[in-house]
Amino acid sequence: MEREIINRKISAFYFSATGTTKKITEKLALEISAGAGQNSWEIIDFTLPEARKKQYSFTEDDIVVVGVPVIAGRVPNVLLKFLNTVKGNKATAVAIVMYGNRNYDDALKELWDILDEDGFNVLCGCAFIGEHSFSDTLAMNRPDEEDMNTAADFAAKIIKIINEEPKINAVNEYKVIEKVYRDYYKPKDREGNPVDFRKITPKTGDSCTDCKICAEVCPMGSIDYDNVSTLNGICIKCCACIKKCPVHAKYFDDENFVKHKIELEEENEARKLPEFFLIM
Numbered sequence: 001m002e003r004e005i006i007n008r009k010i011s012a013f014y015f016s017a018t019g020t021t022k023k024i025t026e027k028l029a030l031e032i033s034a035g036a037g038q039n040s041w042e043i044i045d046f047t048l049p050e051a052r053k054k055q056y057s058f059t060e061d062d063i064v065v066v067g068v069p070v071i072a073g074r075v076p077n078v079l080l081k082f083l084n085t086v087k088g089n090k091a092t093a094v095a096i097v098m099y100g101n102r103n104y105d106d107a108l109k110e111l112w113d114i115l116d117e118d119g120f121n122v123l124c125g126c127a128f129i130g131e132h133s134f135s136d137t138l139a140m141n142r143p144d145e146e147d148m149n150t151a152a153d154f155a156a157k158i159i160k161i162i163n164e165e166p167k168i169n170a171v172n173e174y175k176v177i178e179k180v181y182r183d184y185y186k187p188k189d190r191e192g193n194p195v196d197f198r199k200i201t202p203k204t205g206d207s208c209t210d211c212k213i214c215a216e217v218c219p220m221g222s223i224d225y226d227n228v229s230t231l232n233g234i235c236i237k238c239c240a241c242i243k244k245c246p247v248h249a250k251y252f253d254d255e256n257f258v259k260h261k262i263e264l265e266e267e268n269e270a271r272k273l274p275e276f277f278l279i280m
């Protein structure tokens, strides 16, 4: 019992442009540490570019709750290089993907495999639902109270597995690794042809007060600090600048983007529920 949960360091390790992944990842870390009788846990937020310049290395004594949002049904591809530099060193990982009530497709499988390759012992995987980045009505205000309660239930399950069945850490031995994922999900235009959103950039309206919040929250560091209406780098459509602008000055007006947002809202109204996976 030398690696009982009570002696282990717990971290929430996440990317979260609009804050939904942050909520669930932190909740799980908090509940796991509370359940283990600890009153401290660590936050490692790698949303901003500066945080992704560091190298993160864990140990066998760590329990790391790793959260990423789903982008086009996959782990955000802009994070792949960074995620591959993380050293798991047999730390226990809880893999969390956060999606906007459409589908997480192969994102959880992909995150599980990445963590596995990093040298983590992936204990379980969870898929949660957060308000869709593109919308303020799709999965509005999620994760909500019900989701937070589910996260607490999942944390209790995780504690039980770690405390009572330590051998479950060997779960990877039984996993068939097949690193084949469906292609990135592609929205369609009016004619049904796939559209590429990569070149679309947010506009800045007249209400902009030049408060710089958008430049400070852009996870790609792409919004020019001196002229916030211009971009110096790529836009991943995470919508942090849109959702965090206090005067709603940022917006997308691309016809296909707006059409896709409306379709997503119309086609995914039914509430999806969080899921928990022990072996994939």
Ligand SMILES: Cc1cc2nc3c(=O)[nH]c(=O)nc-3n(C[C@H](O)[C@H](O)[C@H](O)COP(=O)(O)O)c2cc1C
Binding pocket: 015, 016, 017, 018, 019, 020, 021, 022, 069, 070, 071, 072, 073, 074, 098, 099, 100, 101, 102, 103, 104, 129, 130, 131, 132, 133, 134, 185, 236, 237, 238, 239
């Ligand atoms: C470019 C982009 C693509 C997305 N693709 C999907 C998707 O394929 N399926 C889905 O359900 N949600 C998708 N979402 C929604 C996010 O996964 C969801 O809103 C998540 O809660 C955002 O996490 P965050 O608040 O931590 O940024 C996408 C969001 C963005 C920005």
